[in-house]
Amino acid sequence: MEAGKRTIREIFNRGRNLEIPFFQRSYVWDEPQWKRFLEDMVMVSENRSPYFLGSVILKQQETSSDRDAVLTVIDGQQRLTTLNIFLKVLCLMNGDDSDFTETFKKQRDKKIILLHNHNDIESFNKVVYLTELSNFTNISENDxxxxxxxxxxxxxxxEELLEKLEFYDILDNILFVGIDLNLGEDEQQIFDTINSLGVRLTTAELLKNYFFKRDEITKYNEYWKDIFEKDDDTYLYWDREVVTGRIRRTVIDLFFYSYLQIKIQEDGLNVKTQDKIDFSRVENLFESYKRFIKDYGLNKDAILKEIREYALLFINNFDSEIVKEELPSTDGIERINAIIFGLDNSTLLPYVLYVLKNVANENQRNELFGFLESYLLRRLVVKATPKNYNQLFSDRLINNQILSKEEFMEIIAQSDNKINFFPxxxxxxxxxxxxxxxxxQAAGVLYMIESKIRDNTRHSTGLRGMKMYSLEHLMPKKWINKWSPVETKEEKDFRNFKLLTLGNLAIITQSLNASIxxxxxxxxKDGQGTKEGLRHFSGGIETLSPFLAIEEWNELEIQKRANYLYEKAVKIWQEA
Structure with missing residues (x-):
C-alpha cells in the first residue's frame, strides 16, 4: 500500500485505465454538490494555490502482458467523474478540446482513461467523446x-465564469490523497481501510465485482441484475435489514450465507471439516466465497447459475415482513417465516432453502415444516439452547440430505448429542x-398458539402480524400496592416468579396505559375513564378472552391458564 499526495496527472496516468467496478452504483452527485464544486474550481483558478479534492483509493488489477495496466477505483468515483465532466465542458467552451484529450485520454489510442460500469457508461461516453458543445434533451431524472x-x-x-476558469491552473493545483493498493495485498485489510473512510461495501457488492468483468453485461443482466436489481421493489427486498442475534444483516447477505452453507455440504466436493467451520462464520463471507471457489476448483459460471436458481426460490418464499401480516393456521412456509424472522431463527434459512430446492411435493414439505415448528417451539418453551442449531441444520440435516418428517425424526432420535433433543x-x-x-419470544409462543386456534369467523377483526401485538403481564410486576397481599417472603417470591411465566403473559393489540x-x-380488565383496559385491547384473542371473566387473578389462575396453554400446545406441536 502506497499513500500520499497525487496530482490529476498522476491519477490519470495516460498509460493505464481506471475502472469503476461492478459493485459501485450510479453516479449520484446532484446540484448542491455541483454548485459547491464549481465554486471551488473558480477559487482554485483565482488563487492558484493547492486544493485537496478528497481521497482516491485505487487497486491494481491482474492483467495480461499485452494489455495496459488497469486499476479499480475503490473510492473516488463521484469526484473523478465530476472532474472529467466539468473539465470537458470547460475545454469545449474554450475551443481547446485537445487539452482534455492530453489529460484524460490514453496516449496510445486516445480512448478515455476512466472506464465507467454498466450504470453510467453510455451517458459518460456521450460527454467525454463530444467534439463540440451540445445540448442534451429528454434527460432521464436518474441520469x-x-x-x-x-x-x-x-x-x-x-454566470460568465469562463474568464475566471483556467484549465491549467486547475490541473496544476488540484491534489488528492491517493492510496494505491497492490494486487497481492490482503483484501480484508483493504476493505477495513475503506470502511474507516466511510465507504460501505457489502458482501453482495464485492461478489458482484468478483463474478463479472466489465464487458460481461449479458451475463450480468441474466444472473445478477434480473435477480437482485430488477426494480425498486427488488432492491428494497434484498436491502432490508433483519436482526440476527445482536447483529443487523441485509436479506441479501442472509441469502449468500445460506447458499454457501448448502454448497459446502455437497456430495463430491469433500470440503474439509476445518473449512466448513471457517465458511460457516458470518464474518468475512466474501473471503469465504473466494477461497471456497479457488481451493475446490469450482466454475464461477456454474456457481452463478446455482445462485440464480436459489435466489429465485429465496425471494419467492422468504418474507421478513410476515411479522406484520396475518399468519395462516396451516403448516407451511409462512409459519416458518414467522419463526425465522419473528423469533430470530435465521440459522434455519440454509436448511429451509435446501428443502424448498429439493422437495417438489408440497404436502411432504408442509409436513416437514409442521414438524420443524413443533421441534423449535417446544424447545423454546423448555428453554433448550439454540447454540447448536447451525451445526444441526447445516452439517447434519443438509449433509445427510434430510428431506422428510420421518427422516428428521429419525436423525433426532438417533442423535447421541442430547443438546438437540426433542422435548x-x-x-x-x-x-x-x-x-x-x-x-x-414469549409473545411469539403465544402468537403461534393463537394463530392455530383462532377462529376468525367469530371475530370482527382478523389476526394481525406477530409484531403487531404487545406483551402484557396480567398480574403486573408492581403488584404490591394494588393487589391482594401475601403473608410470607416465600409467598412473595413465588408470586414474583409465577407472574413472569407464560400463564401470566398475554398478547394484546396495544400497550396499556401505565396507570392501567x-x-x-x-x-x-375494564379500564378507567378514557383509558381502556384488557377487554378493549384483547380483540377476541382466544388465548386471553376466556380468562377475562375471572373475578380474581392470582397464582392459582396463572397455573390454570398455563395448563390451558399447554393443552393447546400439545395438540398443535405433537410429540415426536
Missing amino acids: HILQAYQYFKKSIEE NNEQLKVGFDNSIIVNS RDSNWATK
Whole structure:
C-alpha cells in the first residue's frame, strides 16, 4: 500500500485505465454538490494555490502482458467523474478540446482513461467523446451524468465564469490523497481501510465485482441484475435489514450465507471439516466465497447459475415482513417465516432453502415444516439452547440430505448429542409452568398458539402480524400496592416468579396505559375513564378472552391458564 499526495496527472496516468467496478452504483452527485464544486474550481483558478479534492483509493488489477495496466477505483468515483465532466465542458467552451484529450485520454489510442460500469457508461461516453458543445434533451431524472454536463455548461455561461476558469491552473493545483493498493495485498485489510473512510461495501457488492468483468453485461443482466436489481421493489427486498442475534444483516447477505452453507455440504466436493467451520462464520463471507471457489476448483459460471436458481426460490418464499401480516393456521412456509424472522431463527434459512430446492411435493414439505415448528417451539418453551442449531441444520440435516418428517425424526432420535433433543410432553408441561422466556419470544409462543386456534369467523377483526401485538403481564410486576397481599417472603417470591411465566403473559393489540397496567385486576380488565383496559385491547384473542371473566387473578389462575396453554400446545406441536 502506497499513500500520499497525487496530482490529476498522476491519477490519470495516460498509460493505464481506471475502472469503476461492478459493485459501485450510479453516479449520484446532484446540484448542491455541483454548485459547491464549481465554486471551488473558480477559487482554485483565482488563487492558484493547492486544493485537496478528497481521497482516491485505487487497486491494481491482474492483467495480461499485452494489455495496459488497469486499476479499480475503490473510492473516488463521484469526484473523478465530476472532474472529467466539468473539465470537458470547460475545454469545449474554450475551443481547446485537445487539452482534455492530453489529460484524460490514453496516449496510445486516445480512448478515455476512466472506464465507467454498466450504470453510467453510455451517458459518460456521450460527454467525454463530444467534439463540440451540445445540448442534451429528454434527460432521464436518474441520469446525473448528463444533468451534470448541462449544469456546468449553463452555469458557466449564465454566470460568465469562463474568464475566471483556467484549465491549467486547475490541473496544476488540484491534489488528492491517493492510496494505491497492490494486487497481492490482503483484501480484508483493504476493505477495513475503506470502511474507516466511510465507504460501505457489502458482501453482495464485492461478489458482484468478483463474478463479472466489465464487458460481461449479458451475463450480468441474466444472473445478477434480473435477480437482485430488477426494480425498486427488488432492491428494497434484498436491502432490508433483519436482526440476527445482536447483529443487523441485509436479506441479501442472509441469502449468500445460506447458499454457501448448502454448497459446502455437497456430495463430491469433500470440503474439509476445518473449512466448513471457517465458511460457516458470518464474518468475512466474501473471503469465504473466494477461497471456497479457488481451493475446490469450482466454475464461477456454474456457481452463478446455482445462485440464480436459489435466489429465485429465496425471494419467492422468504418474507421478513410476515411479522406484520396475518399468519395462516396451516403448516407451511409462512409459519416458518414467522419463526425465522419473528423469533430470530435465521440459522434455519440454509436448511429451509435446501428443502424448498429439493422437495417438489408440497404436502411432504408442509409436513416437514409442521414438524420443524413443533421441534423449535417446544424447545423454546423448555428453554433448550439454540447454540447448536447451525451445526444441526447445516452439517447434519443438509449433509445427510434430510428431506422428510420421518427422516428428521429419525436423525433426532438417533442423535447421541442430547443438546438437540426433542422435548416430550412432560418437559413441555414443566416449561409452561416454570419457564421464564425473553418477552419477544414469549409473545411469539403465544402468537403461534393463537394463530392455530383462532377462529376468525367469530371475530370482527382478523389476526394481525406477530409484531403487531404487545406483551402484557396480567398480574403486573408492581403488584404490591394494588393487589391482594401475601403473608410470607416465600409467598412473595413465588408470586414474583409465577407472574413472569407464560400463564401470566398475554398478547394484546396495544400497550396499556401505565396507570392501567399497574392497577388492580378489575381496573386492568375494564379500564378507567378514557383509558381502556384488557377487554378493549384483547380483540377476541382466544388465548386471553376466556380468562377475562375471572373475578380474581392470582397464582392459582396463572397455573390454570398455563395448563390451558399447554393443552393447546400439545395438540398443535405433537410429540415426536
